[in-house]
Amino acid sequence: MPSQEPNSKMDELLRAYAKKRREQAGPDAEMHPATRRLLQGEVKRTFGAAPAPAGQSWRAWRWPLVALWGGMVALLVMFATINSQFHNLEPAHSKEEGRRMKDEKSDALTRRSLPSAAPVDQRFSGPRPGGIAPATVAESAPPPAPAAVPPAETAVAAMQPPVANATSAAALDAAAAPAAAIPLLEPKLTSPVPAVPMPEPKLSRQPLPMPQPNVSLAPRSAPPATFKFADRAPSGVASASAPPMAGFARSRSVAAAPSPASDALEVTADNFVQVRNRGREGAGPLPPSNLLSNFRMRRSGQNVSVFDADGSVYNGQVLDVESHGGAFGGEARQDAKTLQDVNQAANWTFNVTGINHSLRQNVSFTGNVLTTPATNAPAQAGAQARRAAQFQNASKAAQAASAQNSRINGKVQVGGGKSYEIEAAPPAP
Amino acid sequence: MSADLEAPLIARCRQGDERAWDALFDLHYAAAARFVFQLSPAFSREDVEEVCQETFLAVIKNISSFQGGSRLQTWIFRIAANKARDYRERQQAAKRGGGRTVVSLQEETGEDSLPLQVPSPLPAPDTLLLRAEVAAQLGQALDRLEEPCREIIQLRYFADLSYDELADELKLNPKTVSSRLSKCLDRLEKIAVEVFGGKNPEPSSV
Numbered sequence: 001m002p003s004q005e006p007n008s009k010m011d012e013l014l015r016a017y018a019k020k021r022r023e024q025a026g027p028d029a030e031m032h033p034a035t036r037r038l039l040q041g042e043v044k045r046t047f048g049a050a051p052a053p054a055g056q057s058w059r060a061w062r063w064p065l066v067a068l069w070g071g072m073v074a075l076l077v078m079f080a081t082i083n084s085q086f087h088n089l090e091p092a093h094s095k096e097e098g099r100r101m102k103d104e105k106s107d108a109l110t111r112r113s114l115p116s117a118a119p120v121d122q123r124f125s126g127p128r129p130g131g132i133a134p135a136t137v138a139e140s141a142p143p144p145a146p147a148a149v150p151p152a153e154t155a156v157a158a159m160q161p162p163v164a165n166a167t168s169a170a171a172l173d174a175a176a177a178p179a180a181a182i183p184l185l186e187p188k189l190t191s192p193v194p195a196v197p198m199p200e201p202k203l204s205r206q207p208l209p210m211p212q213p214n215v216s217l218a219p220r221s222a223p224p225a226t227f228k229f230a231d232r233a234p235s236g237v238a239s240a241s242a243p244p245m246a247g248f249a250r251s252r253s254v255a256a257a258p259s260p261a262s263d264a265l266e267v268t269a270d271n272f273v274q275v276r277n278r279g280r281e282g283a284g285p286l287p288p289s290n291l292l293s294n295f296r297m298r299r300s301g302q303n304v305s306v307f308d309a310d311g312s313v314y315n316g317q318v319l320d321v322e323s324h325g326g327a328f329g330g331e332a333r334q335d336a337k338t339l340q341d342v343n344q345a346a347n348w349t350f351n352v353t354g355i356n357h358s359l360r361q362n363v364s365f366t367g368n369v370l371t372t373p374a375t376n377a378p379a380q381a382g383a384q385a386r387r388a389a390q391f392q393n394a395s396k397a398a399q400a401a402s403a404q405n406s407r408i409n410g411k412v413q414v415g416g417g418k419s420y421e422i423e424a425a426p427p428a429p
Numbered sequence: 430m431s432a433d434l435e436a437p438l439i440a441r442c443r444q445g446d447e448r449a450w451d452a453l454f455d456l457h458y459a460a461a462a463r464f465v466f467q468l469s470p471a472f473s474r475e476d477v478e479e480v481c482q483e484t485f486l487a488v489i490k491n492i493s494s495f496q497g498g499s500r501l502q503t504w505i506f507r508i509a510a511n512k513a514r515d516y517r518e519r520q521q522a523a524k525r526g527g528g529r530t531v532v533s534l535q536e537e538t539g540e541d542s543l544p545l546q547v548p549s550p551l552p553a554p555d556t557l558l559l560r561a562e563v564a565a566q567l568g569q570a571l572d573r574l575e576e577p578c579r580e581i582i583q584l585r586y587f588a589d590l591s592y593d594e595l596a597d598e599l600k601l602n603p604k605t606v607s608s609r610l611s612k613c614l615d616r617l618e619k620i621a622v623e624v625f626g627g628k629n630p631e632p633s634s635v
Contacts, residue, residue: 007611007615007618009618010614010617011586011614013621014582014586015586017467017564017567017586018467018586018587020586021467022463022466023467024466025463025466025467028459028463029456029458029462029477030459035482036451039450040451040455042486042489043442043447043489044447047445047492052624140507269539
C-alpha cells in the first residue's frame with residue numbers, strides 16, 4: 001500500500017469532513033421498527049412465505065403424498081381385479097389342457113404296460129349274463145370324419161390330429177392291419193353333417209401300423225383286437241407314416257383303464273343339440289341361446305368335459321353310473337358276446353362347471369346321460385356291419401348307432417342364479 | 430464480517446428467512462446510515478433514514494444478483510451512494526420547485542408535543558455558516574467530479590475502505606487504486622480551488 005497519500009491536503013480535508021459528519025451523526029442509528037416492518041413486508045412479497053421447518057414441510061407434502069399413494073393403490077387394486085378376472089377365464093382352458101395331456105400320458109403308459117387284449121368281436125361273442133356296459137355312449141362316440149363331419153365331431157375333430165381324419169372306407173379297406181380306429185369311423189360316414197366344415201387333412205392317409213391291442217374286454221383266449229377312439233393328439237403333428245407307437249398314442253383304448261367300467265371308458269365327444277320344444281308348456285325358462293345350445297361331451301374315466309359351441313369348456317366328474325344292461329367291467333366283459341349287448345341302456349349323471357365365455361358367468365351343468373338301447377341299431381349298422389365285418393368289428397358300428405340314441409337331461413345354473421333345464425340329444429343325421 | 434460468514438446469511442436471506450433479514454439489517458444498517466450521512470452535508474437524519482430505507486429495499490430486491498465478489502457491506506454502500514445521489518437530486522429539484530421540508534412521520538413525539546412540532550431542518554446559524562462554507566464547497570467540488578473519481582473518494586473516505594477493499598470492489602489492481610485515487614484527489618483539489626474562490630480549502634475549516 002502506498003504509505004503516503006497523494007495530495008495530502010485534500011486527503012486531510014476529506015478525513016476531517018468525514019470525522020465531523022460522523023460526530024454529527026451521533027451514535028449508530030438503529031433501524032426504526034416501522035422501517036423494519038416495511039422491509040420485512042417487502043421480504044415476504046419478494047420471497048414469499050419463509051421456508052417451513054422439517055415438520056411443516058412434511059405436513060405440506062402429506063396430502064399430495066397421500067393422494068399419490070392412494071392413486072397407486074387404486075391402480076394396483078384395479079390391476080389385481082382385472083388379472084383375477086382374466087385368470088378366472090384362463091384356468092378352465094389350462095386345466096383342461098393339463099388334464100388332457102395327463103390323461104394321454106397315463107394312457108400311453110397304460111397301453112405300454114398292459115398285455116395284449118382280446119378282440120372286441122370275440123368279447124361280444126361269448127355268453128354274457130349281464131347287459132351292456134355303460135360304455136355304450138362312450139364307445140359309440142363317433143370318430144372324426146374326413147369329408148363329411150357330423151356335427152358332433154366338429155369341435156373335437158378340430159382338436160384331433162390329421163391322422164384321425166384319414167378314415168375313408170377305401171383307406172380302411174386297404175388297411176389290412178387291425179387298426180382299431182377303423183370301426184369307429186364307420187358311423188361317421190353314415191351321418192355326415194355339412195354344417196361345420198372340417199378342414200381336409202393334408203397328410204397322406206395311409207393306415208397306421210397299429211401295435212397289438214391291449215384291451216382286455218374279451219376272453220383271454222380271444223385274438224387280440226382293439227377298440228379305439230381317435231382322440232386328440234398332444235401335438236398338431238400327425239402323420240400316417242408316423243411310427244406305430246406314435247399313432248397308437250393318439251388312439252384310445254376302450255378298456256385300457258381298469259374297472260369300474262365307467263372309469264375304464266374313454267369317451268370321445270358326442271355332439272348334442274337342445275331338443276326341447278320351445279313352445280312346450282311348463283318347461284320353464286329357456287336357457288340363453290349361447291348356452292349349451294350345441295355342445296359336445298367328452299368323458300374320460302370319471303372326468304367329464306363339455307365343450308360348448310362358443311368355446312367354453314366345462315369340466316367335472318361323473319356323479320353316478322347306473323347300468324341297465326350290465327357293465328363291461330369285471331367278469332361281465334368276458335361274457336359279452338352279442339351285438340345286442342352293446343345296445344343295452346346305460347345311465348349316468350355328471351356335473352360340470354366352468355365359465356361361459358359368452359355370458360361371462362360361471363355355469364354349473366348337472367345332467368343325466370341316458371343311452372337307450374338302439375332298437376334299430378342292427379338295422380342302422382347293417383350296411384356298416386357288412387363293411388366292418390371285413391374287420392370283424394361290426395359291433396362297433398352298432399355302438400356308434402346306439403350313440404345316436406343318447407340323450408341328456410339336466411339343469412344348468414348360470415352364475416349361481418337362474419336355472420334352466422337342458423334337454424339335448426345328438427342331432428338328427 | 431468475512432465473506433465466509435456472510436455466505437450462509439445471504440443464502441438464508443435469499444430463501445426469505447425473516448430472521449436472516451433482521452440479522453442483515455442489524456449488521457449493516459448503522460454503517461450504511463453513517464455512510465449516507467457523510468455523503469452530503471445537507472443530509473439530515475430523516476434524509477439518512479429515507480435513503481437507507483430505499484437502499485435496503487434495493488438490497489432485498491437485488492440480493493439474488495449479489496455475486497459475492499466483494500463484501501456485502503461494500504455492495505450495500507455502493508447502492509446507498511447511488512440512492513443518496515438520487516435522493517439529493519430529488520431534494521434539489523424540490524427546492525427549485527418551491528422548497529419542501531421533509532418531515533418525518535416516524536418521529537416519536539410525546540403527547541405533550543402535539544400538535545407536531547416540525548423542527549427546522551436548518552442548523553444553527555453559525556453552524557449553518559460553517560457548513561455552508563466548507564461542506565457546500567466540498568460538496569460542489571465532489572459533485573463536479575466524474576463518477577469514477579467521486580465513487581472511489583466516497584468509498585475511501587466515507588466508507589473507510591482500504592486499498593485492498595477498493596481493489597476488490599472496483600475490480601482494480603491495488604496499485605491502480607492508489608494511482609487513481611491520487612489523480613482523483615488532484616482533480617478534486619483543482620475543482621475545490623475554483624469553488625473556494627481561488628483559495629485552497631483548509632481542513633481545519635471543516
